[in-house]
Amino acid sequence: MKYDAQKFLVIKNEEIASGIFDMWVENRDISALAKPGQFAHILVPGKTLRRPISICDADKSCLRLVYQVKGEGTEILSKIKKGEKIDILAPLGRGFDIKKNKKYCFIGGGIGVPPMLYASKQTEKPVVITGFRNKDLVILQGDFRRDNCELYLTTDDGTLGRKAFVTDVLKEKLNEIDEVCACGPIPMLRAISQMCNENDIPCQISLEERMGCGIGACLVCACEVRRNDGTKDYVHVCKDGPVFDSKEVVF
Amino acid sequence: MADLSVNVAGVHFNSPLIAASGTFGFGHEYSEFFKLSELGGISCKGITLKKRLGNPPPRIAETPSGIINAVGLQNPGVDHFIEKDLPWLKEQGTVIIANIAGNTSEEYAMMADKLSETDVDMIELNISCPNVKSGGVQFGTSCESVGAITGLVRKHCTKPLVVKLSPNVTDIAEIAKSAEAAGADAISMINTLTGMRIDIETQRPIIRNNTGGLSGPAVFPVAVRMVWQVANAINIPIIGMGGISKWQDAVEMLMAGAAALQIGTCMFTDPYAPVKINAGISEYMDRKGIKSVSEITGSVSPW
Structure with a gap:
């Protein structure tokens, strides 16, 4: 089995920052299959299309999905309570290709930060750079710190952490790292990709697009x-x- | 369990449910969920003479009870289909329908020639794609052009020929009569209804193509009405589609006059929809003592 649509039990679904929710769902058949960078396609009651949400973390029994309320679908999702069941098609897509014995830098911008958690857990002492618009949107700092990452926090307005863009931090780390994995807004990915190209550092980026079936049909x-x-x-x-x-993507 | 098999234009289908073109690729992805022989057939992604890249994204927007899409016939071309996709599809124990779209009449004829020499079971003439600049629906919106293209392809096509109609016309029954008169063996209908969504924050259409084709439960009653009207106007079988998402819809579409059905958008919501719809039709038939799906076809008693 590569993927399947099955019922998941909602263990937790709580707001962790302004409009951002942390959802834990349980299903033993599927959770263990998830790889870093893959996503879950969630059936929202009453909606024709499922919502693709990146996998923030996974273990043998649970998927952790951290998502932002952006429209009607995610609004409905945010109201689902602990103990309810939801239909999820997962794990989908091609995730990050993470090799042993390489020094990685994981970069997340805004709601692009969550998939970096599961990815960063695959390597020893990675550099993790997280960027947010302001302090109200900062998430997952404790999780990264617990996992022994070299963690950097930036905000656009300097209300928490360093007032900088993630690329300002990346620039300082370039000579210490072998490869970059990034997820976030397109302008951020474009800047990271350019910096990596100029310095001959491999760079994997995770993209978003309006989606239908979720499986390539x-x-x-x-x-x-x-x-x-x-x-x-x-x-x-x-x-x-x-x-x-990142080299093959046309921004 | 009731016998779900149907016969359309001499072709035997194990179930009246056929995957609709453009929603199912060439079958690989959905074979993870169920045996493709659960389906009566697969109408493959629309193919063109040469590879096509399709439209720039975004290509999809959600609507109340449906979706709008404008993929623009992205496909690897007819030769790739015949060499790489068809051999595997033919091993799946289901009817394989090639859906073809051309920029010109000659391209339709060339594809019909090529496919007539393969193991494809049927050819579906796509003259109703709303999302490409040339070809597609330009052939499908007048009786004259539908008659002409159907007649031309008929001469080049040794397989049963299905003509897929656009609902974006004044009188679909007249169009269907033209296709029948020009030699179509069956009609499939309806393709998507053209629609549009606008992002009120950016003042931009959500879909890069500006407009797209509406499908899903939102179009179901329109499709039922059109199938019923066409069924009353022609004598060749109809493959009915448009917003079928549960077994009750399937039975309703059959009652309106469809001999077989296509489903698509409902599988984006629930990939197991075909299995559930088959089971529901079967239980309904057992409950009503119906021996063959063909007994349901056109069985509505209008007021």
Whole structure:
């Protein structure tokens, strides 16, 4: 089994920052299959389309999904209570390719921070750079710290941590790291990707797109890539991604 | 368990449920959930003579009880389909329908020639795609053009020929009659209804193509009405589709006049929908003492 749609028991679904929820769901068949960077496609009662949410963390029995309320679907999701069951299709997509014995730098911006937690747990003493707009949106700092990461916190307005962009921190760390994994807003990913290219550091980025089936059948979540021979192509975030080599993505 | 098999234009289907083109790729992804032989058939992703990249994203937006999409016929081209996808599909124990779309009449004819020499079971003529600039729906919105393209492809097609109709027309029954007169073996209907969503914060359409095709439960009653009207106008079978999401919808569409059904959007919500719909139709037939799905087809008693 690669993936399946099954019922999950909601263990927890609590607001951890302004409009951001931390949901833990239990299903032993599926949770153990999840790899860092993959996502879960959640059925929201009354909605035609499922909501793709990145996997923040996973163990043998649970998936942890940290999501932001952005519209009607995630609003409904945020009202689901502990003890209820929800239908989740998971684990989906191609996640991060994390090798042993390499020094990684994991970078998350805003709601792109959650998938970095599970990813950072796969390596020894990684550098983790997290960036947020302001102090009200800061999440998961305690979790990263517990996992023995070299953690950096930045905010755009300096209301918590360092007043800087994640790329300001990355610049200072470039000569210490072998590879970058990043998730966040497109301008941030573009800047990180450029900096990595200039310094010849491999960079994997996780992308978002409006999605349909979630498994690669309907072809709606297209991402433009440049092939080695220079030709343009559209691949799909749900199946070919969400994680891509930043060099092939056309921003 | 009731016998769910149906016959459309001489082709035997194990179940009246066929995966609708564009929602099911070439079958691989959904084979993780159920045996593809649970389906009566698969109408493959629309193919064109050459590979097509499709439209830039976003390609989808949600609507009340549905979705709008504008993929723009992204596909690997007919030769790739025949060489790489068809052999595996033919091993799945289900009817394989090739859905073809051309920029020109000649392209439709060339694809019909190529596919007629393969193991494809049926050819579905896509003259109703709302999301491409040339080809697609431009062939499907007047009786003359539908008659002409159907007649041309008929000459090049040795397989049973299904013509897929657009609902974005004034009188779909007249269009269906033109397809029948030009040699179609069956009609499939309805393709999506054109629609649009606008992001009120950015003042931009959500879909990059500006407009797209509406599908899902939102279009179901429109589809039922159109299938009923066309069933009363022609003598060839209809493959009914448009917003079927549960077994009750399937029975209703059959009653309106469909001989078989296509489903698509409902599988995005629940990938197991085909299995559940099959089971529901079967229980209904047992409960009503119905021996064959064909007894339900067109059984509505209008006032």
